[in-house]
Amino acid sequence: MSTNTQQLTPVQRLKNALSAESVKEQFKNALADSAPLFVASLIDIYASDRNLQECEPGAVIMEALKAATLRLPINKNLGFAYIVPYRNRGKMEPQMQIGYKGLIQLAMRTGEYRYLNADVVYEGELKGYDKLTGHLDLSGEKKSDRVVGYFAYLELLNGFSKAVYWTKEQVIEHAKRFSKAFNSDYSPWKTDFDAMALKTVLRNLITKWGIMSVEMVNAVDRDIEADAQREINEYANSEELDIVDGEVLDEEQEPPKEQESPEKQATKPPKQEPKKQPVQQTLPQEDWPQEEPPF
Numbered sequence: 001m002s003t004n005t006q007q008l009t010p011v012q013r014l015k016n017a018l019s020a021e022s023v024k025e026q027f028k029n030a031l032a033d034s035a036p037l038f039v040a041s042l043i044d045i046y047a048s049d050r051n052l053q054e055c056e057p058g059a060v061i062m063e064a065l066k067a068a069t070l071r072l073p074i075n076k077n078l079g080f081a082y083i084v085p086y087r088n089r090g091k092m093e094p095q096m097q098i099g100y101k102g103l104i105q106l107a108m109r110t111g112e113y114r115y116l117n118a119d120v121v122y123e124g125e126l127k128g129y130d131k132l133t134g135h136l137d138l139s140g141e142k143k144s145d146r147v148v149g150y151f152a153y154l155e156l157l158n159g160f161s162k163a164v165y166w167t168k169e170q171v172i173e174h175a176k177r178f179s180k181a182f183n184s185d186y187s188p189w190k191t192d193f194d195a196m197a198l199k200t201v202l203r204n205l206i207t208k209w210g211i212m213s214v215e216m217v218n219a220v221d222r223d224i225e226a227d228a229q230r231e232i233n234e235y236a237n238s239e240e241l242d243i244v245d246g247e248v249l250d251e252e253q254e255p256p257k258e259q260e261s262p263e264k265q266a267t268k269p270p271k272q273e274p275k276k277q278p279v280q281q282t283l284p285q286e287d288w289p290q291e292e293p294p295f
Contacts, residue, residue: 030065124143150168
């Protein structure tokens with residue numbers, strides 16, 4: 001690396017990388033006439049985030065191109081997509097993340113939705129629900145700024161509609177179950193809880209009951225993998241661990257049950273045949289998050 005390159009500021013290095021013809025061509029192919037505006041937004045975001053400036057400009061550009069390919073703006077105030085820096089084994093790395101508004105945008109592009117929305121529910125707003133139809137009544141009067149839950153709602157052009165409502169406690173339980181870094185100060189669940197909750201509930205609704213294009217399926221799969229990988233890295237950083245490899249759990253799957261070691265099994269007394277009892281039928285216990293909304 002030359003002395004002149006070493007003396008360049010991080011922003012100047014990013015601008016130099018963006019000026020390469022090959023990079024310009026990639027943004028132009030993804031965004032056409034909107035490419036210059038997107039690139040200007042990327043430079044502004046990079047210049048205003050010191051943590052992002054610790055990332056390699058080339059890596060930042062690659063993550064920005066992921067958002068550009070999906071035609072999602074990366075302005076933080078819009079909430080469609082973000083370029084988020086995180087620390088991985090002492091080194092800052094960027095990651096493109098889709099916001100809940102980005103999920104809505106991708107879904108609406110399919111042309112199959114009449115309505116799609118997600119929002120927080122404040123104390124007093126939840127007036128009731130119909131257990132038979134699953135209708136959610138949010139016509140109550142807001143009593144305070146305390147968030148008690150989160151909802152997502154879709155209605156397709158064919159008339160099908162579905163609402164999902166999770167209490168804040170259910171969201172927390174879900175996050176604890178699937179996020180290794182939930183209690184870490186680096187976790188987005190600590191810094192942007194409401195946004196993460198809305199994204200989780202909305203993703204649950206769309207992937208189970210919505211219509212998804214190939215573009216959206218690929219984007220959601222990448223987003224789930226990116227979220228899980230960042231959680232693993234953040235957990236490793238917070239616990240000062242060195243994770244070489246990790247298994248990513250799908251949010252729709254049950255976590256694997258812990259297997260006992262042969263030593264523990266050997267010390268267990270032999271199992272006795274239980275006495276036969278009359279068979280009793282019981283209702284299956286619900287395992288949250290549920291297939292049907294808890295309302």
